[in-house]
Amino acid sequence: xxxxxxxxxxxxxxxxxxxxxxxxxxxxxxxxxxxxxxxxxxxxxxxxxxxxxxxxxxxxxxxxxxxxxxxxxxxxxxxxxxxxxxxxxxxxxxxxxxxxxxxxxxxxxxxxxxxxxxxxxxxxxxxxxxxxxxxxxxxxxxxxxxxxxxxxxxxxxxxxxxxxxxxxxxxxxxxxxxxxxxxxxxxxxxxxxxxxxxxxxxxxxxxxxxxxxxxxxxxxxxxxxxxxxxxxxxxxxxxxxxxxxxxxxxxxxxxxxxxxxxxxxxxxxxxxxxxxxxxxxxxxxxxxxxxxxxxxxxxxxxxxxxxxxxxxxxxxxxxxxxxxxxxxxxxxxxxxxxxxxxxxxxxxxxxxxxxxxxxxxxxxxxxxxxxxxxxxxxxxxxxxxxxxxxxxxxxxxxxxxxxxxxxxxxxxxxxxxxxxxxxxxxxxxxxxxxxxxxxxxxxxxxxxxxxxxxxxxxxxxxxxxxxxxxxxxxxxxxxxxxxx
Amino acid sequence: xxxxxxxxxxxxxxxxxxxxxxxxxxxxxxxxxxxxxxxxxxxxxxxxxxxxxxxxxxxxxxxxxxxxxxxxxxxxxxxxxxxxxxxxxxxxxxxxxxxxxxxxxxxxxxxxxxxxxxxxxxxxxxxxxxxxxxxxxxxxxxxxxxxxxxxxxxxxxxxxxxxxxxxxxxxxxxxxxxxxxxxxxxxxxxxxxxxxxxxxxxxxxxxxxxxxxxxxxxxxxxxxxxxxxxxxxxxxxxxxxxxxxxxxxxxxxxxxxxxxxxxxxxxxxxxxxxxxxxxxxxxxxxxxxxxxxxxxx
Numbered sequence: 134x135x136x137x138x139x140x141x142x143x144x145x146x147x148x149x150x151x152x153x154x155x156x157x158x159x160x161x162x163x164x165x166x167x168x169x170x171x172x173x174x175x176x177x178x179x180x181x182x183x184x185x186x187x188x189x190x191x192x193x194x195x196x197x198x199x200x201x202x203x204x205x206x207x208x209x210x211x212x213x214x215x216x217x218x219x220x221x222x223x224x225x226x227x228x229x230x231x232x233x234x235x236x237x238x239x240x241x242x243x244x245x246x247x248x249x250x251x252x253x254x255x256x257x258x259x260x261x262x263x264x265x266x267x268x269x270x271x272x273x274x275x276x277x278x279x280x281x282x283x284x285x286x287x288x289x290x291x292x293x294x295x296x297x298x299x300x301x302x303x304x305x306x307x308x309x310x311x312x313x314x315x316x317x318x319x320x321x322x323x324x325x326x327x328x329x330x331x332x333x334x335x336x337x338x339x340x341x342x343x344x345x346x347x348x349x350x351x352x353x354x355x356x357x358x359x360x361x362x363x364x365x366x367x368x369x370x371x372x373x374x375x376x377x378x379x380x381x382x383x384x385x386x387x388x389x390x391x392x393x394x395x396x397x398x399x400x401x402x403x404x405x406x407x408x409x410x411x412x413x414x415x416x417x418x419x420x421x422x423x424x425x426x427x428x429x430x431x432x433x434x435x436x437x438x439x440x441x442x443x444x445x446x447x448x449x450x451x452x453x454x455x456x457x458x459x460x461x462x463x464x465x466x467x468x469x470x471x472x473x474x475x476x477x478x479x480x481x482x483x484x485x486x487x488x489x490x491x492x493x494x495x496x497x498x499x500x501x502x503x504x505x506x507x508x509x510x511x512x513x514x515x516x517x518x519x520x521x522x523x524x525x526x527x528x529x530x531x532x533x534x535x536x537x538x539x540x541x542x543x544x545x546x547x548x549x550x551x552x553x554x555x556x557x558x559x560x561x562x563x564x565x566x567x568x569x570x571x572x573x574x575x576x577x578x579x580x581x582x583x584x585x586x587x588x589x590x591x592x593x594x595x596x597x598x599x600x601x602x603x604x605x606x607x608x609x610x611x612x613x614x615x616x617x
Numbered sequence: 618x619x620x621x622x623x624x625x626x627x628x629x630x631x632x633x634x635x636x637x638x639x640x641x642x643x644x645x646x647x648x649x650x651x652x653x654x655x656x657x658x659x660x661x662x663x664x665x666x667x668x669x670x671x672x673x674x675x676x677x678x679x680x681x682x683x684x685x686x687x688x689x690x691x692x693x694x695x696x697x698x699x700x701x702x703x704x705x706x707x708x709x710x711x712x713x714x715x716x717x718x719x720x721x722x723x724x725x726x727x728x729x730x731x732x733x734x735x736x737x738x739x740x741x742x743x744x745x746x747x748x749x750x751x752x753x754x755x756x757x758x759x760x761x762x763x764x765x766x767x768x769x770x771x772x773x774x775x776x777x778x779x780x781x782x783x784x785x786x787x788x789x790x791x792x793x794x795x796x797x798x799x800x801x802x803x804x805x806x807x808x809x810x811x812x813x814x815x816x817x818x819x820x821x822x823x824x825x826x827x828x829x830x831x832x833x834x835x836x837x838x839x840x841x842x843x844x845x846x847x848x849x850x851x852x853x854x855x856x857x858x859x860x861x862x863x864x865x866x867x868x869x870x871x872x873x874x875x876x877x878x879x880x881x882x883x884x885x886x887x888x889x890x891x892x893x894x895x896x897x898x899x900x901x902x903x904x905x906x907x908x909x910x911x912x913x914x
Contacts (some may be wrong), residue, residue: 204797240813
């Protein structure tokens with residue numbers, strides 16, 4: 134998993150965050166458009182007021198400007214100062230065309246006969262009023278034209294603090310409204326997504342529990358499943374859970390049947406193994422009846438009887454060790470490998486095969502490995518190896534004690550495992566039953582999963598395959614209770 | 618003479634409203650004689666600035682004169698002293714409150730009817746005013762100023778300063794950088810107070826009265842120079858109207874104003890103590906100045 138995936142926020146946070154970002158962008162665009170439009174309206178309004186004011190001033194003072202009568206101009210500026218509007222001229226300066234001041238509303242700042250400074254003149258556009266946010270003033274100038282001749286110039290400064298304050302108010306109102314709206318929508322998004330995601334989270338938790346073997350059905354009549362889609366989702370999950378349980382039950386049943394099949398096979402093996410010495414033993418008994426008086430004959434016959442009974446005893450013991458449940462949980466021992474070889478002996482004889490049994494290391498590994506499942510797996514693997522190998526093949530059974538556990542190898546001389554069997558043994562958790570063949574390997578896989586063992590495949594030198602059962606100490610120890 | 622007398626009780630009316638109202642009054646009082654249809658009317662001229670001030674004063678003056686003379690009273694106003702003087706000299710007015718300087722200029726055509734008394738004297742001064750913070754002490758310090766005069770036919774608002782310059786040897790065309798005629802003593806104060814002009818020539822009576830009525834405006838100016846005491850602007854009539862019933866009635870009304878409650882209220886508004894019978898010698902100072910500048914102006 135990449136780092137970016139670790140850093141990715143959960144859906145429950147991503148959606149509100151997306152709403153937040155989206156709303157921020159929308160708010161910014163709306164605010165910009167509103168302020169721009171408001172600014173245009175205010176500018177037009179201010180322009181109209183300024184034009185009206187300058188119209189009045191121009192009409193009133195033109196004769197005085199012609200006469201350069203500073204008093205009349207000053208008096209007119211005072212009298213024409215608007216009083217019934219909130220946007221008032223804060224400064225009006227009347228000059229000659231050459232820039233010499235004739236009169237101003239504030240003669241202290243702009244004394245008559247002084248020259249208007251060029252820097253100041255540059256602040257006054259001629260037709261379109263200019264609003265300066267810094268000093269909250271608006272500037273405009275107009276020529277006084279008489280008979281197509283410019284006889285003077287009016288410079289007017291207006292108080293633009295009101296429209297600018299309105300703009301600030303609108304801006305702050307927009308910001309507050311947008312923040313409130315964004316917060317509200319984000320909250321709604323958070324709650325909505327939380328409600329939408331909650332069933333998913335529940336489902337995730339349930340599936341995790343199911344994986345751990347603690348699967349449980351969801352009550353679709355509950356509050357959580359009031360939404361029809363959620364209800365369908367949970368119903369599907371319940372169906373899935375039921376199907377899985379059915380499959381598990383079927384697996385258990387099949388495993389049991391396989392066990393019984395193996396039992397039947399072993400019973401026949403056992404009968405065969407008992408029957409083999411039985412003929413000799415019966416002959417020995419007849420011999421004893423007829424020639425029991427002869428010490429030599431009696432000794433040989435009894436010896437024959439003893440070996441025959443010992444062979445029968447070993448077969449019975451091996452059978453008991455395999456199928457008596459109380460013995461299945463006992464630790465694995467060397468004898469289990471010998472038993473496996475013994476149980477395979479009829480097949481080996483029939484196919485004229487040999488089985489090389491090698492056990493490396495001391496017997497201490499017996500303390501952590503449950504015998505029953507391993508014996509079942511070994512029996513199936515050996516039967517499979519024998520079947521896969523040809524007449525006279527040399528088979529292999531090897532147990533190696535390692536630092537971290539126990540490695541068991543079963544080698545054959547077959548053509549190699551088909552891909553389906555490889556997948557069955559070493560693929561992901563595989564619970565589906567094989568359709569026709571490979572039931573023995575499926576059981577091996579089930580047993581390995583149960584006891585936590587790993588299965589590995591390797592090529593056998595000289596031809597054939599090796600299947601390894603890797604039993605780690607921790608797995609075995611941890612799974613012992615579970616397996617038992 | 619220009620004055621802006623106003624009772625303090627009338628201060629609720631703003632200056633701007635007075636300006637507007639004054640223009641209306643010029644129409645109302647000047648063009649529509651009160652009793653034109655009912656009998657003879659006295660056409661009484663007033664110097665322009667008078668009109669720009671107090672409606673209550675003009676109404677009170679008109680009401681008093683009407684009651685005291687028994688004639689209809691028509692108050693006539695014009696923008697300049699010259700216009701009012703011309704109307705008076707040409708007989709288009711029965712009487713007018715004019716300045717002492719035009720009276721001396723047209724002495725042969727005019728007769729005095731009454732002389733107002735300020736602080737019980739028929740005298741007043743001309744002031745040279747500057748901005749309150751300015752340190753000028755003499756007229757020489759005003760060189761290069763923009764100077765505000767009231768009216769070219771005003772004694773206190775032009776003649777006195779012009780004479781002073783003449784006496785000091787200052788050339789009028791170059792001493793001041795620029796001169797303005799504001800056609801009103803109150804305007805002179807406004808021009809100096811606002812710094813449009815750096816100095817001004819103003820009627821001392823007007824300046825003192827306005828100091829009470831508009832202290833904020835007047836406090837921005839300072840009196841730098843006071844002239845000698847000169848004859849107060851008189852009520853005059855044309856010589857041919859001097860001996861008419863209207864003139865006698867008007868004179869009696871003015872002289873008796875101080876003794877009449879209604880007249881007393883008018884005088885209170887004007888901040889005057891009363892009107893006295895004419896004494897031409899009070900204008901000797903103006904006569905001397907006119908003589909001094911003869912051939913110069």
